[in-house]
Amino acid sequence: MLAVLGQYLGPLKWFVALLAALLLSATGLSLFLPQLMRRFVDNAKLLDGADPGLLTRLALTYIACAVAVQLLNAGATYVGARVGWTATNRLRADLMAHLLGLDMREHKERTPGEMIERIDGDVTALSNFFSQFAVRVFGATLLLLGSLVMFFREDARVGGAVLVFTLVTLYAMNRVRQLGVEPTRQEREASAKLFGFVEERLTGLEDIRALGAGGHHLNAFLRTQREFFHRSTRSWMRRSIVWQLSMLLFAVGYTGLLAAAIGLYAAGAITLGTAFLLYQYMSMIEEPIDQLTQQLQDLQKAGASLGRVAELLALRSDIHGGTTPLPGGRLALEFRDVTFDYEPDPERPDARPVLGGVTFHLPAGQTVGLLGRTGSGKTTLTRLISRLYDPTSGSVRLGGVDVRDVPLSELRTRVAVVTQDVQLFQASVRDNLSFFDPSVTDEQVEAALLEVGLGRWLDRLPDGVRTPLPAGSLSAGEAQLLAFARVMLRDPDVIILDEPSSRLDPATEALLTSAMTRLLSGRTAIIIAHRLDTVARADRILVLGAGEVLEDGARDDLARDPRSEYAALLRAGANVEDGVLA
Structure with missing residues (x-):
């Protein structure tokens, strides 16, 4: 995964740097917001000595910082999506070029529908992951580390307990994450078979209808789809273990933190504002871990898709060109x-x-x-x-x-x-003849059509060689x-x-x-x-x-x-x- 990220994110390093700056700024302001809230709560508690002007300034500052955090996160989301989709579009193009260059033996062994699922379905799963990976995972990691540092600044004992809780939670989720990788790979395989089945039946639709075999093929389609459904359900159930475990662990974590905050406040060791601050920082621990949990599920999908894509990229053609040019003129x-x-x-x-x-x-x-x-x-x-x-x-x-x-x-x-x-192809006449080569002129296409005797046919086309040519027409x-x-x-x-x-x-x-x-x-x-x-x-x-x-x-x-x-x-x-x- 890291190798693929490095290969396809490397050329976008300036966008990645901008994304990092946006995320760092958003994280810093997010960690500053609970400090403002603590001052507001502690000053508001002083019913007789509260300073309305100070409370107003704190409230306005809080609102301004909160709005800035949202704008920075929106900018990071946009840049992250652009980076992710640009990188995976390059991957999709490289994969398509690789498949076109493979030996005919490889294409005989796989249906076009399966190839389409590999190029589109698997790479789209990677696109969804890459486009959110930097924003959610990198941003969540920054927020998690920053929140732990703030816990230690407030109280080393609480900070140590929260650190232990965080490490246990991450370790437990990482252990159960692997449970979903193989079922997800099988789900993608079943999806590819389903696409291949549909493609083959649509290609042979005329024969299927002529022979009255629609019912048999529909039954076969239902069997193929049933397998895909069962594998998808099993894959989802395995992946859901991650967030179910997360919910259970955080229920325990919140209970422990609230008990500690109440005890410290009752002993006079912290103020009410500090107790509220500790709760907010705990929510900042929960949020990035939730993000990481979701990304772990996406990582399972992406890992399975990446494995299938890697299988194709690992295929090598046995046919390679040489360096000797052919002589000019006609060839014996x-x-x-x-x-x-x-x-x-x-x-x-x-x-x-x-x-x-x-x-x-x-x-x-x-x-x-x-x-x-x-x-x-x-x-x-x-x-x-x-x-x-x-x-x-x-x-x-x-x-x-x-x-x-x-x-x-x-x-x-x-x-x-x-x-x-x-x-x-469902394209214009000129694109069908030139194979989408923009260097071929309309005049050259017209001359070729006249040469083979299609002049009258060309005259009937409303837009000449630019007329779309529907398949089967x-x-x-x-x-x-x-x-x-x-x-x-x-x-x-x-x-x-x-x-x-x-x-x-x-x-x-x-x-x-x-x-x-x-x-x-x-x-x-x-x-x-x-x-x-x-x-x-x-x-x-x-x-x-x-x-x-x-x-x-x-x-x-x-x-x-x-x-x-x-x-x-x-x-x-x-x-x-x-x-x-x-």
């Missing part, structure tokens, strides 16, 4: 004896990998059509080019350079991927063309198209084919396809089967060779069409 692509498996099983070394010994060469500026049955390894092969994963063995080279030696930012700038499922063809426009803006050297026409009608496919021709012109490209028409303009054909290269060659040569895999696929496609027409 080469696979050299590449083997890959998502989760190699050391107990089954003979198990077939996803890719096994893949070797091929694609000259710069040429397009290869990648064919094969579902599960043959086509998509996996393309993921190795942009380094979403690294080969288990072998190497992938661009322009003669191993992609593992290239800086990741440069690699993913020079290589563009268009997937089947185009991700669109586009057809599959329009979404695919927008993805092409994204690539146009980047002007990469290598393009990977994953089933670009798998969900399109013939008219839209013709428009997409025209845009694809312009997009691929002069660039090195891979087109993954099940439909042979999609690769009709490819220079080369690569056929995969069970993770191995079954065939690699020029498309025209393979089409003319009746023994080739590609020629067999063409014949099979022609037979299917004849059957349908018949």
